[in-house]
Amino acid sequence: MASKSKWIYQCRECGFESAKWMGKCPSCGEWNTFEEVVKEASAPQKAPSAGTRVSRPTPINEISMQEESRYHTGLSELDRVLGGGIVKGSLILISGDPGIGKSTMLLQICEHLGESLRILYVSGEESARQIKLRASRLGVHSPNLMVLTETDVQYVVETIRSEKPDLVMIDSIQTMNHTDLNSSPGSVTQVRECTNAMMRCAKSLDIPIIVVGHVNKDGAIAGPKVLEHIVDAVLYFEGDRQMTYRILRAVKNRYGSTNEIGVFDMGEGGLRQVENPSQAMLSGRPKDVSGTCVTAVMEGTRPILAEIQGLATTSGYGTPRRMATGFDYNRMALILAVLEKRAGYYFSNLDAYVNVVGGLRLDEPAVDLAVAMSLISSLKDKPIREDTVVFGEIGLAGELRSVSHGDLRIAEAARLGFTRCVLPKHGIKSLNSPLGKEIELIGARNLREAFEAAT
Template sequence: MAKLKTKYICQQCGYESPKWWGICPECKAGGSMVEEVYAPKEEARAKKGSSHIMQSISLKEVKGSKETRFSTMIGEFNRVLGGGVVKGSLVLIGGDPGIGKSTLLLQLARNISKEKKVLYVSGEESKDQIKLRAKRLFDEEMDVLVMAETSMEIIENEILSVMPDLVIIDSIQTMATAEITSLPGSVSQVRECTGRLMKIAKNNSISCFLVGHVTKEGAIAGPRVLEHLVDTVLYFEGERYNTYRMIRAVKNRFGSTNELGVFEMTDKGLEEVDNPSKTLLSESSAGAPGTAIVCTMEGTRPMLVEIQALVAPTTFAVPRRTATGLDYNRLNMLLAVLERRAGLRIQSHDVYVNLTGGIKIYEPSLDLGIVCAVASSFSNREVKANIAFFGEVGLTGEIRSVGFGEKRVNEAKKLGFTEIIMPSSMAKDLKDIKDIKITGVKNIREALTAGFGG
């Protein structure tokens, strides 16, 4: 029997050490080092002295097959994945508890099971609970194989026995292998279980979806190696008490990482939002001081969102600055630019800025809309009706160009806007677009003049 050894592993970054540390030397997390006992594998020792057999070949000799995908029958999900699920791919989905990860994957299993074989493995629910949730969400019966199990060995045997087209693991932190003595959810267990699933997926062309828990900071729990092992990492976002949910890719070997899928949570599960702009502006308070409509881009999709700002005299020595749905540091920079370049004395005022709809966007094109909304609230003047903005604001107050100008303008025109204010460097290239007035501005003074009508 192999001699047992002890090592200490950081549960935040996966750093390994033969001795315990109060603070991880790698990520500086406190109290994250956990003792784990392991035995060196005999196979590794046997391979150490084996003769080398050349297995590498020239890339020109590799017969590359065409990328094979199958549809999830959920348009927004297909968009984020890059056109559908790639056979043999490993996809990790992370999100806050209760955000709708299991609901989305159950809908995914229901759709794909109409044409392909699906195995749904849950380590958090019993088979009866899965059945009850399916009956609540869907009217018809589901032809999906279900399994309530946490043992990796049993799950491996079942996958290789039934050979499904798609496997769903909910969640990877509940799975454990008997070869490792540490508890489920530890760095070693998560890494080993994910590695085994990856080998099964690649060797048998079985697509696999993993649900990953997230930490209080919003990152996927467990070692970063988990995100390196998989092909695609998706984050499911949204406020728990808001009906809208967003799914975006932060890693995708088979598509873009800039796409965004929008869903609405209902009593029958998640429903796609085909036109987010119309939905987000359906309750717009346009015309009130402190509001501005901005044309933003999420991947290849143009979206119009409403920015609300409230500027009020402060009762504190240090005024408050609050940003919801956008970058807090960016807001502070824009307030400094407004004060320095436009002469707005807001150093003695509290400033609250909100991106409506519960979404989060950090694109620079929001800058011009934020500036105009704050200036509107500060001066108590309304922004002109049916007008939209986009453009990046520099530290000298200049308005800088952003990408996809034509798509932004056409989206605004489609939703009935009559004027759009944008960087002057882009306006000259878009002057041929009809039925909408295009106003180019060079700095924030010009933008405020055009936005307020003089």
């Protein structure tokens, strides 16, 4: 007897199902996300027979402890984010805004990996000729790179099982289509089932699969949230398309840290990795100009120097404007409140703007002091000294609190030629004494002491 089907409404953001249309999804809280789809009644599941192969529990002491082998991509920045390279049998999701460099990076690593591996590049968005033109522009001519233009996920899985490549790339998962489902490609159901099919293929054949995922208008990965739970690693490209620098950040990684970032520079020849991000971020820094301050932040195990710009100007509106780029807006409002209440610097009738140069997005508390120094510098029109780097956390009482990894931050500043460092006074005690010979350490207890020392 044929299975019956019925019409239901499904949220395209989280996959919540409802018998009737609703304006707001009760699961994720998004508005106008319900779409009408056909749900087929599933056939009753049969119990496995005695001859059917099933998984057996294994004592943990009998599980092999051999170190997993990784494929090095040829881009040390990408290997850093992945935790050392691509793990066999892993499913990796790369996401980001359109045109930011996802497909470009995949083709670039094919040239290096193609020297020893057979790669299958599956595209549902471009023709084989378009891929060839882009590969020629990027200098990719590996004979071990195979191109397949197909959107049927079942045929793709069959091709993977028959060809048995060493690495598979899917561009993109939103274009893949499962013929057993009635919904259109890119819908919640299609994305979920296609990703599940890729996951089963990667684990059963021990073949790593890299999947490209699009983002929606809010910047989140398009499709259900369960998509991020299925894959082993989620890499996200950050940066503005109008700027050359791209930041690759690991949002999830089962085989490495999620605190590492990779820095790339987009040019005509594709993505070029930036080996020295601190020097790149500080290039073109203005001299003897108020409102700029250099700080040291930690991205995983790597210290990076970043330039913070602040601007305070007379407001032309009844309510002053506040704007932050690359820094948390609420954190900026808190710093402004502390500057007025505890330090006596008044911004209540002034517009205040904060910008992190280079496209970085900083959410570390150690950036607080540099943001405050840049705003005070603009307010007083008194520039911060060029040879000074500043870092520290600001408390609600106006005190300065020490931050972790002070040795690495100071060593990075000394390597780039900075001779003075303003930091919380309590943090100097935990530093190694040799650092004081390379760079002058100035401890400050509050905001006023820090600004006097920085100028």
